[in-house]
Amino acid sequence: MNLTDPSRVHLVFPAAGVGQRFGQPHPKQYTLLAGKTLLEWTLDAWKDVPFQGERILVLSGNDERGRALAARYPGLNCVKGGAERADSVLAGLAAMNAADDDWVMVHDIARPCVRRADILALLDHCQSEGRGASLARPLTDTIKRMQGDRVSTVDRRQLWAALTPQCFRFGRLYRALSLGLANAVPLTDEASAMEWMGDPVGLVSGSGDNIKVTHPDDLALVAFYLQQQGRLTPT
Incomplete structure (x- = not known):
């Protein structure tokens, strides 16, 4: 981390979704794992950054439950999100007192296994290069494309899976999200908004255990990774 960079670093955790694919009666961030919600596991990973x-x-x-849990974390403020991820991230940015050149990291609340070393490596890359970037992983599976009844193999050598956090300058990210939403651009993450604006986006290789909880089956893998990181004691 470049300690000579005077820009502050802000954090946004979008957690307004209902997790429809999770198939549970509650949002997935409130699923319990070893006595704590996924939301708490994720926030705990950032406490000492x-x-x-x-x-x-x-x-x-x-979401009163979310607000009650957030009260346990000093300095964490809650704001109301929107219908889509981009709306929620933009709401988070709008609530900040930030300078245009400040950095903002956005992290999925459903990624509780993010590593501190990866967070700092991402920021170091952004500060060194002077541009935003995302944690990502090169694809290793063989990738197939189906068009009608025709299947073909995609060259994976230039394909990466985007992770979070993603880190960009506050001013540019705010503008990209605002304009993208105003123009009905499909924005799946912050990097896609920056790409649409024509801004260069870097990729920083992240750890394979930084998975996003999408289905209930993912919880066992999260528990394993937390144990491997020394954050969860095996029972």
Whole structure:
């Protein structure tokens, strides 16, 4: 981490989604694992990261449980999110008192296994290059494309799976999300908004255990990875 960079680093945790693919009666961030919710496991991973900036948790408008959990984390503020991820991230940015050149990291609340070393490596890359970037992993599976009844193999050598956190300058990210939403651009993550704006986006290789919880079966893998990281004691 470049300690000579005067820009602050802010955090946004989008958590306003309902997790429809998770197939449970509650949002997936409130699924319990070893006595703590996934939301808490994720926030705990960021507690000791030495960033001097604002921390925003974006929740749905009636999410009192999320607000109660957030109160346990000093300096974490809650704001109301929107219908889509991009709306929620933009709401988080709008609630910040940030300079255009400050950095903002956005991290999925459903990625509890993110490693501190990867977070700092991402910031170091952004500060060194002077541009935003995302953690990512090169694809290793053989990738197939289906068009009608025709199947073909895709060259995976230039394909990466995007992870989070993703890190960009506050001013550019705010503008990209605002304009993208105003123009009905499909924005699947922050990097896609920056790409649409024509801004260069870097990729920083992240750890394979930084998985996103999407299905209930993912919980066993999360528990294993947390144990491997020394954050969860095996029972």
